[in-house]
Amino acid sequence: MTAPAKAARGSRLSTLGIPLEFAPMEARLVADLPDGEGWQYEPKWDGFRCLAFRHGDEVEIKAKSGKSLTRFFPEVVANLTSLKQKAFVLDGELIISVDGALSFDALQMRLHPAASRIKRLAKETAADLMMFDCLLRKAGRPLLDAPFEQRRMHLEALYQTASDPHGLQLTPFTRDLRKAKAWLTGRQVSLDGVVAKRLDLPYRPGERAMLKVKCLRTADCVVGGFRYESASRRVGSLLLGLYDSDGLLHHVGFTSAISDREKPALTTRLAKLIAPPGFTGDAPGGPSRWSTERSAEWQPLRPKLVVEVRYDHVTGHRFRHGTKLVRWRPDKAPRQCTFAQLER
DSSP states (O other): OOOHEEEHHGGGGSSSSSSSTTTEEEEEEEOOOSSSSSEEEEOOOEEEEEEEEEEEEEHHHHHHHHSGGGGGGGHHHHHHTSSOOOOOEEEEEEOEEEETEHHHHHHTTOSOOOOOOOOHHHHSSSEEEEEEEEESSSSSBBBTSSHHHHHHHHHHHHHTTOOOEEEETEEBBBBBBHHHHHHHHHHOOOEEEEEEEEOOOOOOTEEEEEEEEEEEEEEEEEEEEEEETTSSSEEEEEEEEETTSSOOOOEEEOOOOOOTHHHHHHEEEHTTHHHHHOOOOSSSOOOTTOOOTTTOOEEBOOSSSSSEEEEEETTTTTTSSBEEEEEOOOOOOGGGOOOGOOOO
C-alpha cells in the first residue's frame, strides 16, 4: 500500500459519512427567476466552489473538480478550525475581495507550487469562505435527505459556534422575488447572478437541481481585428478592443456570435478595413497548444467599427469567456470605448 493510501485510510475524515469524492449539487442556467411559494433566492458568487470537510483537527477543502484546495488556502483552514463544531461538511464558495470587488485573478494566483508564496498571499489577500449549505453536523449523520430549509437552519446554528467569524460568511438570502430581481439589475460589486433553491429540496449531489440566472453586462468595443473561419475565407470571429487612459487600444476578447446569413457581407466590409497594427496595446496572442497555425492568424483592422457585446466576467482586463454580439453602434465613436465601462 502506498503512503498516500495509508494516510487516506487513517484519516478521520473518511469516517464522516460523506466521502471526500462527493460531488456538489449544481444549478441549471435559466432565463428568468422562478415565481411562486417555496423559493429562496441567494446571490451567486464569482469564486471557487468547494466543499469543506472537518473531523476533529483535520480539515479538507475540495474543489468542484475533486481536487484538493487545502494547501492553497491555509487561512480558510484556520478559520474553519475556529468553529466549536468538530465535525461538519459545508458547501460554499472561496472568494477574495480586492479594493471592494471580488477578484478571480487573486484566487487563481493562489494555485501555486511555492508554499512561501501561498503563505505571503494568504496574509496580503486573505480569502473568505462564503457558506450556503450544511451537509453534515455530526459524524455519521448526513443531512442530505433533509429539506434545504432545515439545512439552512443547521448552517446558521453552526456559524454561531465560531469564536471569531472573521473569514467565514453566511450568504444572504431573500424570499422576495422583487428583491432578487433587483440584485440582478443592480451594480453590486460581488454579485455574479442569483441562485433559486426550493425550500423543500433535498441535497442532490452532482445534479443541476437548483436554478440560476446570471448577471450579464454590456460594453461597447472597437473591432480591432478578426479571424477567418477554419478552412474558409468568411469571417469567423471579431476581435474586441478597449482604449486605456494613454490612448492605446488593447485586445480584451472576442465574439463569434455572427449568423451565417451576415457573414458574406460582413467579410467584404471588414476586408476593406484591413490595415496594421489593429491593436496598439496588448494584441491577440499566438497559437496555443489547442490551435492550428491558421486558427491563430488574425487580420488587423483600422479602428472604425464599434459593437455592443454582452459579457459575464472580466478577469485581468479581459472578458473571461466569449461574448454575445448585441448590435452594431455606428453612433458611437471608437475613442469612446474605454476600460471605464468595465468598472463595477
